[in-house]
Amino acid sequence: xxxxxxxxxxxxxxxxxxxxxxxxxxxxxEDKQSCLINLTPGIRHLLDNAGWHIQQINRCSTVIxxxxxxxxxxxxxxxxxxxxxxxxxxTTLTSSQIIAGYxxxxxxxxxxxxxxxxxxxxxxxxxxxxxxxxxxxxxxxxSWEVPRATALRAVDLTDLTIIGDGAQxxxxxxxxxxxxxxxxPQADSRYLRYIAQSTLKYGQITYEHEAxxxxxxxxxxxxxxxxxxxxxVT
Amino acid sequence: xxILGIESSCDDTAAAVVVDGRHILSNIIxxxxxxxxxxxxxVPEIAARKHVESIGEVIxxxxxxxGLNYNQIDAIxxxxxxxxxxxxxxxxxxxxxxxxxxxxxxxxxxxxxGHIYSNILEHGDxxxxxxxxxxxxxxxxxxxxxxxxxxxxxxxRALDDAAGEVYDxxxxxxxxxxxxxxxxxxxxxxGNSTALDLPRPMLHDPGYDFSFSGLxxxxxxxxxxxxxxxxxxxxxxxxxxxxxxxxDVLIGRILRAATVYNLSTVTVCGGVAANRGLRSAxxxxxxxxxxxxxxxxxxxxxxxxxxxxxxxxxxIMSGAVSxxxxxxxxxxxxxISGVIYK
Ligand SMILES: Nc1ncnc2c1ncn2[C@@H]1O[C@H](COP(=O)(O)OP(=O)(O)OP(=O)(O)O)[C@@H](O)[C@H]1O
Ligand SMILES: [Fe+2]
Numbered sequence: 001x002x003x004x005x006x007x008x009x010x011x012x013x014x015x016x017x018x019x020x021x022x023x024x025x026x027x028x029x030e031d032k033q034s035c036l037i038n039l040t041p042g043i044r045h046l047l048d049n050a051g052w053h054i055q056q057i058n059r060c061s062t063v064i065x066x067x068x069x070x071x072x073x074x075x076x077x078x079x080x081x082x083x084x085x086x087x088x089x090x091t092t093l094t095s096s097q098i099i100a101g102y103x104x105x106x107x108x109x110x111x112x113x114x115x116x117x118x119x120x121x122x123x124x125x126x127x128x129x130x131x132x133x134x135x136x137x138x139x140x141x142x143s144w145e146v147p148r149a150t151a152l153r154a155v156d157l158t159d160l161t162i163i164g165d166g167a168q169x170x171x172x173x174x175x176x177x178x179x180x181x182x183x184x185p186q187a188d189s190r191y192l193r194y195i196a197q198s199t200l201k202y203g204q205i206t207y208e209h210e211a212x213x214x215x216x217x218x219x220x221x222x223x224x225x226x227x228x229x230x231x232x233v234t
Numbered sequence: 235x236x237i238l239g240i241e242s243s244c245d246d247t248a249a250a251v252v253v254d255g256r257h258i259l260s261n262i263i264x265x266x267x268x269x270x271x272x273x274x275x276x277v278p279e280i281a282a283r284k285h286v287e288s289i290g291e292v293i294x295x296x297x298x299x300x301g302l303n304y305n306q307i308d309a310i311x312x313x314x315x316x317x318x319x320x321x322x323x324x325x326x327x328x329x330x331x332x333x334x335x336x337x338x339x340x341x342x343x344x345x346x347x348g349h350i351y352s353n354i355l356e357h358g359d360x361x362x363x364x365x366x367x368x369x370x371x372x373x374x375x376x377x378x379x380x381x382x383x384x385x386x387x388x389x390x391r392a393l394d395d396a397a398g399e400v401y402d403x404x405x406x407x408x409x410x411x412x413x414x415x416x417x418x419x420x421x422x423x424x425g426n427s428t429a430l431d432l433p434r435p436m437l438h439d440p441g442y443d444f445s446f447s448g449l450x451x452x453x454x455x456x457x458x459x460x461x462x463x464x465x466x467x468x469x470x471x472x473x474x475x476x477x478x479x480x481x482d483v484l485i486g487r488i489l490r491a492a493t494v495y496n497l498s499t500v501t502v503c504g505g506v507a508a509n510r511g512l513r514s515a516x517x518x519x520x521x522x523x524x525x526x527x528x529x530x531x532x533x534x535x536x537x538x539x540x541x542x543x544x545x546x547x548x549x550i551m552s553g554a555v556s557x558x559x560x561x562x563x564x565x566x567x568x569x570i571s572g573v574i575y576k
Contacts, residue, residue, distance in 0.1 A: 036327060041558040069279070070319075076286055077323075077324045081335065082331050085335040213290035
């Protein structure tokens with residue numbers, strides 16, 4: 001299976017090609033302005049190097065956020081059209097799933113894992129995962145709330161690892177048996193293999209043609225205009 | 235040559251298929267009016283979010299309406315310059331992906347040039363060069379001398395609010411809805427255009443620039459006066475008087491430029507070109523001064539993909555193709571002479 005992976009959810013943009021488990025090419029760029037400039041040429045470059053044609057791709061995977069708004073949109077608009085024109089199935093992972101993947105790569109195996117992203121405005125974006133046979137699996141829905149609310153929901157979880165740049169916001173509510181990994185996991189190409197494998201192993205959400213067309217990124221919060229407007233109205 | 239044009243520079247997600255720069259096979263516009271109306275104007279972040287949601291559907295619909303499949307598209311034209319950056323990048327990313335997938339040329343288009351082209355798309359060779367073009371939209375009021383496709387000379391521009399912007403602001407002030415242009419235009423039909431005594435800013439000044447913000451203030455002052463006197467606001471009269479003032483200034487400037495530069499072809503484009511008052515004044519001007527005046531049909535006045543696809547054809551013919559590294563720019567000079575209009 002030929003697999004194209006695109007992750008533009010952070011300031012580090014990654015593109016990779018896999019043939020089943022084997023990475024056939026990978027590149028990344030960092031400049032936050034350059035996602036639009038570099039993404040499509042990057043995909044073409046990797047395809048040319050591998051001697052593949054876009055029509056041979058069987059699956060595309062992408063990270064739908066939450067993350068950097070504009071580059072997420074550039075990434076999603078790009079993979080959407082690639083998938084639509086070539087009838088490629090599109091698999092999406094959330095940023096929370098990516099952080100859980102990093103935890104696995106770091107050797108974390110605690111029974112429960114809470115991924116925590118600093119969502120700005122004093123809020124945390126979090127998701128809970130449980131260790132299941134070979135890796136972490138998401139349980140329940142992601143949430144966006146003040147740290148105290150997250151901590152309250154997690155209060156019954158013992159032997160818990162909290163990971164991500166939002167972990168420090170939860171530190172004041174520390175319980176016995178909670179471990180913290182406060183930094184945002186360092187990006188390196190190993191996580192691309194995680195994306196490729198998790199798609200193969202756990203079958204994250206996969207969209208076929210009709211559903212791909214209307215896909216949108218996952219936003220941490222409404223736009224500030226919407227928030228201000230709601231405040232005015234209420 | 236069948237070109238798919240994509241436009242997402244502001245609040246409309248649009249795609250169209252045009253053959254050889256002239257024949258429109260489809261022209262799909264997904265309006266975001268509902269999303270922005272509560273705010274009384276376009277909110278950039280909301281616009282960008284909606285674009286990414288709609289872009290796939292709009293492109294598919296443009297192909298279905300044209301009766302084509304992706305492999306029958308020969309090139310992609312996409313708005314890459316001028317507008318809200320976070321909106322433009324969505325359409326530009328989609329256009330690049332299509333160019334890669336279909337292995338067809340990509341052309342980045344300047345949005346304002348697209349508006350200027352809308353008259354050529356509709357009227358073809360009847361539009362002779364050089365001609366005078368008034369681009370009058372939500373963001374601009376520009377009077378241009380069009381020497382050739384891609385060669386523009388700026389004669390005048392709005393020094394403050396654009397004409398469309400003033401329509402929108404007055405409508406917002408009166409709580410009439412958004413966008414204000416079509417609403418005021420409709421109201422004006424029932425009103426008396428001499429009911430309010432309003433200025434015609436800069437009409438007799440030398441040069442060709444415009445200034446509409448003083449007119450906006452004058453309208454608001456008169457409304458406030460009525461409010462203080464406890465008189466109900468005669469909305470239709472306000473609309474008709476305001477519209478007449480705008481039209482008088484626009485037509486006055488066109489007439490002067492056409493006379494000085496000895497031009498017998500005049501085009502008007504952009505959202506405000508949909509205005510009934512302006513269209514009928516233009517027709518009268520044409521009749522009384524032996525001028526040929528053109529405006530686009532309504533769907534080509536506001537933002538659309540057809541004008542982008544149409545112009546892309548000429549760019550390709552002249553070898554002006556972009557590569558996949560095409561970037562988006564919120565502001566960019568216009569044409570080969572690099573007209574700065576902001
Ligand atoms: N019938 C009408 N009468 C007057 N104004 C109108 C009419 N219809 C639309 N408009 C105005 O046209 C504007 C929208 O036009 P358009 O979509 O071309 O502008 P834009 O794309 O936002 O700006 P620009 O092209 O300068 O970037 C709005 O300000 C709207 O009020
Ligand atoms: Fe426009």
